[in-house]
Amino acid sequence: MPELPEAERARHQIDRALGREIVAVDDRDTYVCRPHAPGEIAAALVGHKLARTHRRGKFLWVETEDGGPVLGLHLGMAGRIAVEQPPAPRNWDRFALDFADGGRLALHDKRRLGRAVLEPDFAHVGPDAAEVGREEFRRRIGRGTAPLKARLLDQRAISGIGNLLADEILWRARLSPRRPAGALSEAELDALRRAVRAATRSAIRKGGAHTGDLIPHRHRDGTCPRCGTPLARDTIGGRTTYWCPRCQPG
């Protein structure tokens, strides 16, 4: 599930747990908590209270009160954040904080590609896709020979766009996912940025990246919801890509 809209939703979940004292931490999953050893995150967090949540793209982090340790979280391919008062015991809770009031914050993740880490480093993560300014967007996206879709998925360029959102954005902007990123005009880059913001905000409002207009048609035999042309399908940027060959030529 998780792209930028789901990460934003997860951030709101974490907000519900602010101010409560952490009394226990389940950090036993050494893959999700790598490179930390079991107990390391627990030792750092127990006794602290979560103070403030942040998000850049799909990356989440939480400050603790009085300048205490920072906890970084990532939902990976299938993660969710759940904050529950009477903690419902669940399978697939890969990481969890227990609070003094009996509540629990859990990273629920069937796959184990989610991540919990202390003092996360975002030096290599680009600006948030919904916040990036026009000039910086032109500079970071409109360069190189990589296909446009691959560039949108590159979290070092801008962060937050995943496979579904990328297809939705390119369809809205009427741009081919195969176009070399550096070949776009400034006008095309500006239009693309508008589509990024519009699709992202719409997805946050509606509840997820899967709510896009193109997404229900993203399957073999799918047709363009705008013109009815059968959608093209190929692997671009390492991911399965659907687009309308008529609306998005090139």
Added chain:
DNA sequence: AGCATTGTTTCACA
């Protein structure tokens, strides 16, 4: 059985 998957990182190669 085999392949695909809404993500990220690492490695190989031009």
Added chain:
DNA sequence: TTGTGAAACAATGC
């Protein structure tokens, strides 16, 4: 050196 693309990672569902 830089940029790009493929593979690895873990686990599940079709």
